[in-house]
Amino acid sequence: MNSASLDPTAMIKPRRKVTGISAILLPFLDSGEVDWESLEAHIERTANAGLTPAVNMDTGYTHLIDEQTKLEVLKRTREVLSGGKFVAGAFVKDEPGAEFDLDAYSREMTLISEYGGLPVVFQSFGLIEQAGPEIVESYQALGRAVNEFLGFELTQDLAPFGKVYDLETYAGLMAIPQCIGAKHSSFHREPEWQRLQLRDQKRPDFTVFTGNDFAIDMIMYGSDYLLGLSTFAPDLFAKRDAMWEAGDPAFYELNDQLQYLGYLTFRSPSAGYKHSAAxxxxxxxxxxxxxxxxxxxxxxxxxxxxxxELGERLGVL
Structure with missing residues (x-):
C-alpha cells in the first residue's frame, strides 16, 4: 500500500457514531501523594459524559508510578464505575536489549481483566526490538492470556520504548482475533489513513483508535480515539462527537477550538502535556x-x- 492509493476525501464517514476513550490524568496533592478524591471524580465525570475511562496510561504516568499505585488505581476505578467499562495500560518496564517478557505482560493483562478492564498493551524495548514476524508472534502469545486486548503503537516523541510498525507487522497484529483494536500514536495522518484503509479491506470489526492529539478530526475518516487531550474536557469531546453523528456543522468550530488546545499543550516536549492537563x-x-x-x-x-483564555473561549471557564 503506497501514498498514491490513498484518497482521504473518499474516506470521510459522515454521521458516524464515534467511540471515545479518554485517558485519565493522575492528579497529585502538594504533599506528593495521589489526589484520590479528584481521580475518582474525574473517572466518574468521564464515564458520565459517555466516554470510556482509560487508567494507568501515559496520562496516568504508568511508566513512572509503582505497582502499589497502579493496583490502587485499578481498585478505585472498578469501585467508581460499579462494573462499567474501562481500559487500562499493561506496561512492562525494561531496558534496551532486554528479552520480550511474556510472563510479565501476561500477569499485567490478567490482572487488568480480573478487575474488569480491557488491557492496552504498552510497548517495551523487549517487544519492539524484535523483527516484525517475532513481534506478531509475541502478540499472538499475549492473546492466550486474555480474551480481548488492544494494541498500541507509540511515537518515540512520547516514549523511547515506542515504535510505529510497518504495515505488514500491523496487518499481522490485526489478524489476531483477541486483538480487537489498536491505538495509533505516530502523530501523523498518512500512516493512520493507511491503517484505516487496511482495516476496511481486511477486518472491518477492528477498531483503529487515533492517538493523534494534533489531528483529533481523524474521527471524520473512520478512526475512533484514545486520547490524552480529551482528559482536559471529556464533556466537550462528547459534545463534539454527538455533533459529528448528528451532522451538526457546529462540529467544525468546536473541533477547531479543541485542536488549538491540543497544539498548545502537546508542543515539545510532548510529554509535558500532562502538566498542561493538570x-x-x-x-x-x-x-x-x-x-x-x-x-x-x-x-x-x-x-x-x-x-x-482557551477555557473561556470553550465556555468552560
Missing amino acids: QFLKLRGWTKTNNTHPDSPPRPESDIAVLK
Whole structure:
C-alpha cells in the first residue's frame, strides 16, 4: 500500500457514531501523594459524559508510578464505575536489549481483566526490538492470556520504548482475533489513513483508535480515539462527537477550538502535556493542585493565562 492509493476525501464517514476513550490524568496533592478524591471524580465525570475511562496510561504516568499505585488505581476505578467499562495500560518496564517478557505482560493483562478492564498493551524495548514476524508472534502469545486486548503503537516523541510498525507487522497484529483494536500514536495522518484503509479491506470489526492529539478530526475518516487531550474536557469531546453523528456543522468550530488546545499543550516536549492537563483541570476546579509526577516534564506558569483564555473561549471557564 503506497501514498498514491490513498484518497482521504473518499474516506470521510459522515454521521458516524464515534467511540471515545479518554485517558485519565493522575492528579497529585502538594504533599506528593495521589489526589484520590479528584481521580475518582474525574473517572466518574468521564464515564458520565459517555466516554470510556482509560487508567494507568501515559496520562496516568504508568511508566513512572509503582505497582502499589497502579493496583490502587485499578481498585478505585472498578469501585467508581460499579462494573462499567474501562481500559487500562499493561506496561512492562525494561531496558534496551532486554528479552520480550511474556510472563510479565501476561500477569499485567490478567490482572487488568480480573478487575474488569480491557488491557492496552504498552510497548517495551523487549517487544519492539524484535523483527516484525517475532513481534506478531509475541502478540499472538499475549492473546492466550486474555480474551480481548488492544494494541498500541507509540511515537518515540512520547516514549523511547515506542515504535510505529510497518504495515505488514500491523496487518499481522490485526489478524489476531483477541486483538480487537489498536491505538495509533505516530502523530501523523498518512500512516493512520493507511491503517484505516487496511482495516476496511481486511477486518472491518477492528477498531483503529487515533492517538493523534494534533489531528483529533481523524474521527471524520473512520478512526475512533484514545486520547490524552480529551482528559482536559471529556464533556466537550462528547459534545463534539454527538455533533459529528448528528451532522451538526457546529462540529467544525468546536473541533477547531479543541485542536488549538491540543497544539498548545502537546508542543515539545510532548510529554509535558500532562502538566498542561493538570493546569487546565485546576482552572476548571476539577483538581486541588496543578502538580504532576516529579519525573514528568513541567510547563511554565505563564501557560496558565493562555489556558484560561482557551477555557473561556470553550465556555468552560
